[in-house]
Amino acid sequence: MHEIKSFKIFQTAKVVAVMYAVMFAIFGVIEFLAFMRMGPRRPPHMAIVLVVMPIVGAIFSFIGVAISCWVYNMIAPRIGGIAFDLEPRSENQV
Numbered sequence: 706m707h708e709i710k711s712f713k714i715f716q717t718a719k720v721v722a723v724m725y726a727v728m729f730a731i732f733g734v735i736e737f738l739a740f741m742r743m744g745p746r747r748p749p750h751m752a753i754v755l756v757v758m759p760i761v762g763a764i765f766s767f768i769g770v771a772i773s774c775w776v777y778n779m780i781a782p783r784i785g786g787i788a789f790d791l792e793p794r795s796e797n798q799v
Contacts, residue, residue, distance in 0.1 A: 729762035
């Protein structure tokens with residue numbers, strides 16, 4: 706059994722923020738394409754949303770994960786960290 710004792714706050718928040726930025730960019734493109742199909746009835750600000758969505762999503766996810774890691778790092782020493790099992794991967798698995 707292994708246990709996560711603490712998280713590096715900045716590194717963890719940075720990685721999650723980049724992941725969320727990519728996901729929001731993908732969702733933004735899908736939403737943009739869906740609104741483009743609306744023709745002249747589409748909202749005029751959709752191109753702005755395509756740029757702003759990933760940035761805002763990354764900022765808020767960075768802040769949220771940083772706060773969560775800080776809280777975890779404060780609580781884990783008192784009550785124990787997240788426990789998990791690791792199993793070595795065999796050479797036959799791909």
